[in-house]
Amino acid sequence: MRTALWPRRSFGRSFQYFIKRVLRLTATPHAIAAGVAAGVFASWTPLLGFHFVLAFVLAYVLAGNMVAAALGTAFGNPISFPFIWASTLKLGNLLIGVPQGAGHRHVDLHSLLTHLDVGQLWEPVIKPMLIGCVPPGLFTAICFYVLTYWGVTAFQTRRKSKLAARARLRIQELAAARAERRAEKANRA
Secondary structure: OHHHHOOOOHHHHHHHHHHHHHHOOOOOHHHHHHHHHHHHHHHHOOOOOOHHHHHHHHHHHOOOOHHHHHHHHHHOOOOOHHHHHHHHHHHHHHHHOOOOOOOOOOOOHHHHHHHOOOHHHHHHHHHHHHHHOHHHHHHHHHHHHHHHHHHHHHHHHHHHHHHHHHHHHHHHHHHHHHHHHHHHHHHHO
């Protein structure tokens, strides 16, 4: 039970793994960054259960990577959801013009669950959250796009230079081995 709630090697190690997983995707920096940004934006919406679908649609529209979009939805998690939901509801009510403390009607949870009447939640909860998720969602998506684009570009450039250096070293080793064989043949002759 403890490992389900708290990783054995800490959250820092899990976070590092997540970052490396994103950096090692094989796609252009734009595709990876757009996918992550789409996933982050989708995490701000109150559409639980549809974050992956929304992230994939946004990634498709932005020419983003689908795997990166799925990884980007990790922004919305059990730790961040209470903050996301509270802030989007408050901001949505502010943008709609609902006065502080007013406009909260009673939601009959029993009726909602027995008759599946989601209409009770539309006006007081879902509508303000859908409106309130746009500004912070766009802001964080743009921030994650810039950070991811910069990180992936730097990682891929460094990786290409390391691979090129290894290839040059291997070519030099092969050339030295050939020269050594030629010298041995010349000494025998």
